[in-house]
Amino acid sequence: MFYHDNELQYEVEVEEPDPYYAKMMQQAIGGIEGEMRVALQYMFQAFGTPKSMGKYRDLLMETATEELGHIEMIATAITKNLQGAPEDVKEEVADGNPLIRTMMQGGQPRQALSAGMHGLATDANGVPFNGSYVVASGNLAADMYANIAAEATGRQLACRLYEMTDDEGMKDMWAYLIARDTMHQNQWHAALEELGDTLPVPASFPQEKENQNVNYQFMSTFRDQREDPEERWTQDTSIDGKGEFSFGYQPGGGSGLVEEAIEEMHNHASGSGGDKSIDDQ
């Protein structure tokens, strides 16, 4: 179960509020690369980890809980960036509250309309957070790769947001969050190392049941059959150490056409006399 206190996990200061930046930061809350996704993903993975793998459940819950605090930090940053209009905007606006005009011209409409100048459970475009972002497969190796991918795109997003501001407070917050993403990437890699021999995921499926002709073959789909480009992925031992890379082409498996006969579907295009086209075949 969960607890909270009244402090932020790390300080959040904004020197020059910037409503455009408040829009962009939404991606880090409710976007596919954002904090809601990782918080919930690690949580659901933990919920599905069996008793015998308890140390991984711990690992996941520790970090899930940390990520909840990141949602709070970024939501706070958004509110602070919506406290006023940037200087350059103020000059351009003739009448009314310049912040409102700014929001209308290039801000995130729903931060004003739906939230009264606060953050939302959406991405930068206002697309709501979607539960399908939450990957929890029941297999820890698959999950660790999903987590590494989430942290890689998450740190990518954080670095881009770092570059989009000159505000010292904001840069300091991102320096903290980028550092955490560095750690999280590393810790999921460490967990994979501990899990042992996990490739190909899932490792429990007996590979002798795989089609042995194509399980380590790079398959070219180039229109004119090209020669083996002799890349790392077409020759030598495979990365999982269980096969030898080779080069080949799509095997081809005959026509997939079937005839259908379920009248109740009313799939016939033309009337009772039969499809004209059938007669043409």
Place this chain on the structure above:
Amino acid sequence: MFYHDNELQYEVEVEEPDPYYAKMMQQAIGGIEGEMRVALQYMFQAFGTPKSMGKYRDLLMETATEELGHIEMIATAITKNLQGAPEDVKEEVADGNPLIRTMMQGGQPRQALSAGMHGLATDANGVPFNGSYVVASGNLAADMYANIAAEATGRQLACRLYEMTDDEGMKDMWAYLIARDTMHQNQWHAALEELGDTLPVPASFPQEKENQNVNYQFMSTFRDQREDPEERWTQDTSIDGKGEFSFGYQPGGGSGLVEEAIEEMHNHASGSGGDKSIDDQ
């Protein structure tokens, strides 16, 4: 640009049609672990790969094109599984076409209602494929991790579908597709190896700008501060080789509370006399 011919990439045979199985297979077309996702993901990644990284663009397009053929294969398998009702169902149904009654009781409604007993661009629950599944970050290392994760959960799905049928034709199709996922996992790992030193992703962000106190620290969020569990992720050199794992707690950053003053938002809960609660503070 793209071309096609009239063969399947690999044969698709069904001996005993099973409409429940046709429902489950939808996940492998339009689900987050499915073929539409990887086909489009590799395609969009290729579209974003610059000229100087041409061999990776090739790699991505070769496999994107292969995955398009997998959509075709599974769609064909679904149609073939919807050609009739399973024997055990037929007996239970008193009147009408037993396939239709089966579809109504436990099949995928829209395979009948919207597609006339064919596959859909949805997952097993009929949730439509969603473009947010397509990860193409502009950074090849982040993309490769996203691809490894996609193939890990994709092979996981394929193995589960393999276990859910006794049909020899279907098992043979999955043996092929599982083998391809083995190769794809390996080839994306190989590409990462070729890309060199990519951790932490993105590698181009200068790590000296990160918060140095927490970039290799495992952060415990346990309610009562626990001791270092001395796991792989709390001690020794980090996996990226650029730091030393340590163990610590959430730093805490003071209160994030702010006062707001934008009247036009009408955030005040009570009327002109001021919020009763404000007086109580």
Place this chain on the structure above:
Amino acid sequence: MFYHDNELQYEVEVEEPDPYYAKMMQQAIGGIEGEMRVALQYMFQAFGTPKSMGKYRDLLMETATEELGHIEMIATAITKNLQGAPEDVKEEVADGNPLIRTMMQGGQPRQALSAGMHGLATDANGVPFNGSYVVASGNLAADMYANIAAEATGRQLACRLYEMTDDEGMKDMWAYLIARDTMHQNQWHAALEELGDTLPVPASFPQEKENQNVNYQFMSTFRDQREDPEERWTQDTSIDGKGEFSFGYQPGGGSGLVEEAIEEMHNHASGSGGDKSIDDQ
């Protein structure tokens, strides 16, 4: 503006309640082929029709309003089908309310859980109605084609639902709704006839600005260049009467590769020494 009275547009009787059928009928309320879509689509098209085209605005509003009544009819039919469990199901269930057990095994979960045995604003899978189904392009010819397509798939759905029941009341309701779809298909075709020469939509774009090499050419994408199949779409005068069908292949337009240089995006996959792969090119 709108008005209502307390009658259904047409009677809705159910003799043998069938909760599976109640699930399937959801598609006709909130599915892409359903009544919410057409009601709103015709309404938004009417809202966008200019004063000079008033008779089309009338036409659209008349039918939009009719479709609102169809939502009411089908919602009533769903409630009536959820009033009891089918006989064959009752026998199989050992304990508890057989309707509830039926809903749990093969019904629409949210008709029970969220609506207390009533209809929902979703399709048969519980996927919520989505505003993107509503096509209102601002161009009446495009809209009429969208309407014909909506009524074609809508009547298709209605015919399939007609086949899925033996209940006389339900069949009578669908006989009414199928008849209305017949009329609606015809009336949108009639409107197109009235609009005059609308092809290719939009007709106001000067065709001399089109690429003249490919605007009436059937473009084969077959891997090995095939010969002209001499079909209706590869020869003779085009359907719009403004060109001559021909047969050809994809022209090809050179490589689309570009080099990128925006450092702030952190797209470089590997660290400061440059991408290893770049050196390999």
Place this chain on the structure above:
Amino acid sequence: MFYHDNELQYEVEVEEPDPYYAKMMQQAIGGIEGEMRVALQYMFQAFGTPKSMGKYRDLLMETATEELGHIEMIATAITKNLQGAPEDVKEEVADGNPLIRTMMQGGQPRQALSAGMHGLATDANGVPFNGSYVVASGNLAADMYANIAAEATGRQLACRLYEMTDDEGMKDMWAYLIARDTMHQNQWHAALEELGDTLPVPASFPQEKENQNVNYQFMSTFRDQREDPEERWTQDTSIDGKGEFSFGYQPGGGSGLVEEAIEEMHNHASGSGGDKSIDDQ
């Protein structure tokens, strides 16, 4: 910021696993009436509460954190219900793992396919949790009504799930969660009482700016103008005490038709000679 420990908030026991019930319970995790929604809703409301309203921020965060623990409880309940197949199902299944066959016929497909027999961040139909469920308006009175509504439909859902099982463990869990919903309904009502005079929400908008003819008038839209039904909502003092209920009809505001002239939109349906229909007007 947040913390956690390794206990559930309340015990979760399952005596007879029931995969159909595991499907239904998804609604209580990721459905619009579920725990993800309230946890996040209260959290985002807290993030948007200003310093001067600190006691409400506390109230919201206390309960947001409690709800996180409910997600964990229900996810655990789902896993425990997926541990085996019900007795009556086992007998009907000839071959293979009866649980898998059960899942295929009437279970939640993705609990097996995507999560390996665990819970998902979706509703009972597999529709992913959606961030648009999270209402946090920036106005505490509006938020409290949203919370009361969420807890009313949430308790409704919990009561329905209570009725759908005979398992003593499950009934005990729901007795706990239903009790919490009782408390939560009461506490949000208490907060409204404390906030004082909040009607009509938002109370800060000067009511003299409202249209005074219709702000306390019940507006009948019945086709044939009916007489005042003399209900509580058509006469006597309004509930907010600021007006007198009356009875009337839609005022009517003339035609809304406009003429358009932006050629670049290509809204003209027919070609250069002008729309045929325009001539007909």
Place this chain on the structure above:
Amino acid sequence: MFYHDNELQYEVEVEEPDPYYAKMMQQAIGGIEGEMRVALQYMFQAFGTPKSMGKYRDLLMETATEELGHIEMIATAITKNLQGAPEDVKEEVADGNPLIRTMMQGGQPRQALSAGMHGLATDANGVPFNGSYVVASGNLAADMYANIAAEATGRQLACRLYEMTDDEGMKDMWAYLIARDTMHQNQWHAALEELGDTLPVPASFPQEKENQNVNYQFMSTFRDQREDPEERWTQDTSIDGKGEFSFGYQPGGGSGLVEEAIEEMHNHASGSGGDKSIDDQ
């Protein structure tokens, strides 16, 4: 069933077209606080109201029908705001139609691209209206609270939109719509009053089945157990009058960990030799 005529419900005039404002108003059509939601919500609630509660069905249908007319009004307002570009924008644009350039820089792209300068069935961000917004629970008390919440956030939105314009026509339209929201809030409260003793919703569930320890206890989740803050929600009689508020902490329910054994899910992370991590426990 429904009827219509050719008048707006109330006049809609725009003096100075403003495409940014046209974007913001979309929220009032297809947003979660918008008119499509309430029109459909009241309609579906009416469809689910039983014969014995006929006066509530009437109440709901009267207002559902009224809300349909509001969609029409706002769609008309959007079209009128898209008739031209604001003066300050015109000066900044060097070439081409200034309206188009305005739309590209800060307008709602799809109002131009998809609708030819008209309204859409989406919110201000272009996120399509979603059927999950429609709450119709089958229980009138739950529904009335959902309606009060919808009208509270709806009036909040309308007040914010009122503040965002200086156009007299627009202000007059919003003064009308805000007034209607005042009435609607009041009428749903009046219905609740008529329904009698509805707390806690649903009132039909026997409260003696609730867990009696926690059904009126405020549960603190603060990390360090705090003292009773002695607020309205921690002491004295509960708002429903059926209990006494108290203060306490999360009870704790032991570990929720389970062991799993369904091999066909392939949840084991590492290969045949067993998970390395299991040996480490």
Place this chain on the structure above:
Amino acid sequence: MFYHDNELQYEVEVEEPDPYYAKMMQQAIGGIEGEMRVALQYMFQAFGTPKSMGKYRDLLMETATEELGHIEMIATAITKNLQGAPEDVKEEVADGNPLIRTMMQGGQPRQALSAGMHGLATDANGVPFNGSYVVASGNLAADMYANIAAEATGRQLACRLYEMTDDEGMKDMWAYLIARDTMHQNQWHAALEELGDTLPVPASFPQEKENQNVNYQFMSTFRDQREDPEERWTQDTSIDGKGEFSFGYQPGGGSGLVEEAIEEMHNHASGSGGDKSIDDQ
């Protein structure tokens, strides 16, 4: 199965990069009128075409494959438009990379944040592509009408995008794509012609089962019964040649009210003494 080569289908040149235009073009990739939709729609229609209708399967696959190349073209155009900031923007921006500031103020946020200045699988608002756009009904006539509608709105979109740029390269690309849409509209019409007598769709449903009173009657829903307007859709032979248009009104079908009795749903609004309102009836 599919193949590819390394050329674009047609050249894509951009002379003056325009990030606003890059935003608008997203609609042509992932919007409902875009290339992802038609590529996948034609593909799924082909997958569902039976052997006896092989020439239509060919037709569909040829064009599905062509459309894949259009996604590639437009994605390339987006990248090229994101290579720099427009001149007029550069001057307004004081500090930092003007492109980034432009993206923040009026560009597509996720083209920067999620894709590193590349295209996305979304529409212009960042709403992800949705599998529900893909219409493949199993009936070729219904599908052809869906395709004509898709190409009509698609060409409409392309014409609007043509008007929104002065860049010669971009205009040349659109001249090509508009031409292709001309052809595609024509070819689907040609296919309909070949299919023969397809109206009303589906033609296989015996029309004598339709309600004969209303299947060719224009149904007015005007509040005050109007007279027959004597339009093309109210008189003379119907377009399908199978009926005679007439004019009439909604028939009316009595009340749809039902009584409900499933206690387990807890639909009663008030407590044990029965609903107060029931006594009032």
